[in-house]
Amino acid sequence: MTLRRPSSDSDSSGYSFSSDTSITSDDSLGATPMRVFLVQTARGLFSSSGGYKANxxxxxxxxxxxxxxxxxxxxxxxxxxxxxxxxxxxxHHQQLRKRMLHLRSDIGQPGTDVIVSDLVMDDGVEFVALESEAFDAAFGGKESLHKxxxxxxxxxxxxxxxxxxxxxxxxFLQKEIARFSPTHIISNDGLSIQASLALNSASTTVRRVAVVHTAEQLPFGPFFxxxxxxxxxHRELDCLRQLDGIWSVSNAIKQYALDHGQLDTSFFVHHPWTYLEEKKHMMPAQHHNWGKRFVGMINPCVVKGSHILVELAKVCPYFDFLVYKSWGFDDDVGKQMQHLQNMTTRPTCTNMEDAWRDIKVLLVPSVWFEAWGIVVVEAHLRGIPVISSNAGALPEAMxxxxxVIPVTTVDGKRxxxxxxxxxxxxxxxxxxxxxxxMTDRVRYEEVSTQVRETxxxxxxxxxExxxxxxxxxMTNRVDRVNK
Structure with missing residues (x-):
């Protein structure tokens, strides 16, 4: 990995990862650029989903x-x-092009028109974005979409x-793939994997890859x-076995796939840019948050340990708690918190720096099989201590x-x-x-320094x-075979 020191006017300490090297200058990566088509499932161009951010x-x-x-x-x-x-x-002037996707109805209704936006972001990533509200409506609305x-x-x-x-x-998905002519297709859901496998392509060199961000993505084991x-x-396992590569984001997920599905995968931690400042890819600045008052939690919901959070707020009424909603937050969780005088609830945070400025200690009390712990790494890089459970891959991220507090995790029973x-x-x-x-400053500063440096x-x-x-x-292996 190539590192460079930040400029003198940077407010970040440490190093940044270099991004100024062209692929053509690195013979080990070949002279022909890849064409990578990735299918996201999270909602929003700037989704708070950890998997979306990593992708x-x-x-x-x-x-x-x-x-x-x-x-x-x-x-x-x-x-x-x-x-x-x-x-x-x-x-910066980006060109936005719009078109329409029509999804038919099977029940004599006129169907649904979904706006499709084509856009190239300032970082060079091309987007084909379907309007979420209309797409969800085509499948009965947000409440029934997943079912x-x-x-x-x-x-x-x-x-x-x-x-x-x-x-x-x-x-539509298959036509978009064909229009792009990818060398690689990356998916994290069974539908797009099957659609890509069923695609009639003249090219035999397209590499199909799955990325596993949760145990529930896998069609076997107690969390299927x-x-x-x-x-x-369960037939999704047949699809996975036909792929050219499967990326597990932790050793815990890799072992889960092997133990429950006899499925061999490759373990890679999220790309380093997942944790760096977005534009210049600098190490995030240290936050000296001893003087802040909030115990924070991101995405409070049942599987993320919201009940532990609520009980802590009750037994520690002298501390103030702050939560940011995300995909798992629902009305039931909100009702458990609404009468707690020391609980502040905020909407989904689109800029996590706003959250990190206010949080003195982060709670990650998850009880499900966590595939990693992006917020753990983000908090530690800023010198914010974390109290985490030992669920899934959280100890790896810690x-x-x-x-790290032992918990009794969910075992798949519903x-x-x-x-x-x-x-x-x-x-x-x-x-x-x-x-x-929260009360011992010497201990707080000691932990803050240790977690940031480590x-x-x-x-x-x-x-990187x-x-x-x-x-x-993957492409090189195919090229050698074809030669």
């Missing part, structure tokens, strides 16, 4: 290296227009048949079917640092609504750790070209 940061890096990258994603209404307008005020798409996706994977609306979307919008059919049954937890060790960090070094030691080399290597 888009990889694309940004590949674009900086001279590769051509495009993602199919979902944007909220007028989101693309607002981005173009914002960029224009700073002198309907899950059922129809399973039918498509198992029989090749499905509803008119799903087949229209599959046809545990979350809406994830794996929907890098052996304090504090109630009559299909929701994970969450075991009772012991709050005492959480309260002890929180009281120590995590910075871990990031500096990371090979590892994923790129892995992808290029």
């Amino acid at each position: 888009i940061c990889l694309l940004r890096h590949l674009a900086s290296r001279g590769h051509v990258v495009r993602q199919l994603c979902y944007s909220y209404r007028n989101e693309a227009e607002e981005y173009v307008s914002k960029m224009a005020t700073s002198g 309907e798409m899950g059922r129809e996706t399973a039918q498509y994977i198992e029989t090749g048949k499905s509803s008119a609306r799903l087949l229209d979307f599959v046809s 079917g545990g979350m809406p919008g994830h794996a929907s059919s 890098l052996g640092l304090d504090y 109630d009559e609504k299909g929701t994970y049954i969450v075991p009772e937890q012991d709050i005492t060790p959480w309260a002890d750790a929180l009281n120590e960090l 995590t910075q070094q871990w990031l500096k030691d990371m090979d 070209s590892a994923l790129e080399q892995w992808l290029v290597g």
Whole structure:
């Protein structure tokens, strides 16, 4: 990895990762740029989803290296227009092109028109963005989307048949892939994997890759079917076995795939740019937050340990708690918090620096099989202590640092609504750790320094070209065979 020191006027300490080397200057990566087509499933051009962020940061890096990258994603209404307008005020003029995708209805209704926006971001990433609200409406609305798409996706994977609306979307996806002529297709859902495998392509050198961001994406094991919008059919395993590569984002996920599905995958940590400042890719600035008052949590929901958060707020009424909503927050969680005088709830944070400025200690009390812990690394890089559970890959993200609290994790069992049954937890060790960090300044500063220095070094030691080399290597293997 090549590092450079920041300029003297930077407010960040440490190093930045260089991005000024063209791919053609590195013989080990070959002279021909890749064409990478990635299918996102999260909502929003700037989604708060950790998986989305990791995916888009990889694309940004590949674009900086001279590769051509495009993602199919979902944007909220007028989101693309607002981005173009914002960029224009700073002198960057992006061209926005719109077209229409019609999804038919099977019940005698006129169907749904979905606006498709084509846009190239200032970082070189090309977007094909479907309007999320209209797309969701085509499948019965946001509340029924995952259920309907899950059922129809399973039918498509198992029989090749499905509803008119799903087949229209599959046809659109396949045409977009063909129009782009990719060397690589990266997916994290069974529908796009099956659609890419079924694509009649004249090229035999297209490499198909899956990235696994959650255990629920895998069509086997105790967590199969545990979350809406994830794996929907056991037959998805057949699809996965036909791919050229499967990227697991942690050793925990890699081992889970091997243990429960006898599926071999490749482990790579998220690309380093996932954790760096977005524009200049600098190490984030240190936050000296001892004087701040909030105990923070991102995305409070049942599987993320919202019940631990609520109980902590009750047994520690002398501390102020701050939560930021994200994809898992719902009305039930909100009701549990609304009567707590020491609980502040804020909307989804579009700029996480706003959150980090206010958080003195971060809680990550998850009880499900976490595939990694992006917020753990982000907080530690800024010198913010984290109290984390030991669920899934969280200990990996914690890098052996304090504090990791053992929890009784979900085991896959679900109630009559299909929701994970969450075991009772012991709050005492959480309260002890929180009281120590919130009241002992010497200990707080000691932990703050240690987590920042250790995590910075871990990031500096990371090979920023590892994923790129892995992808290029797939193409090179095919080229050698064809020769």
